[in-house]
Amino acid sequence: MARYRIVCTEQEPADHAPKFAHIVAVGTGTDAGSATKRWTVQEVWDAIDREDTFYTKGERSGKVAEVEKWTCQTCSPPRKTLRSLPDAVEDNNLDDLRTCQWKSK
Secondary structure (H helix, E strand, O other): OOEEEEEEEEEEEOOOOOOOEEEEEEEEOOEOOEOOEEEEHHHHHHHHHOOOEEEEEOOOOOOEEEEEEEEEOOOOOOEEEEEEOOOOOOOOOHHHOOEOOOOOO
């Protein structure tokens, strides 16, 4: 079992109301400013099924939020995505992490 810190996300708008964005990929790493690996949502789901865990950590608060698989049931068809477990801290919310900036090599 491995544990991964999510430091950034890639999001796409939902296809109907409410018009929230859904996470389609994440970046993991030990430095919040630099992801070392890109994961699709399906890759994260598969890793969680293998008992790996994912989390976020607030840069200001230092608080950790666990990340879980989540299916958008209002999407048509239902869509696999991810969410952080709710807490009273905003800076560790998966939806509020910076956007991943992948560089071509």
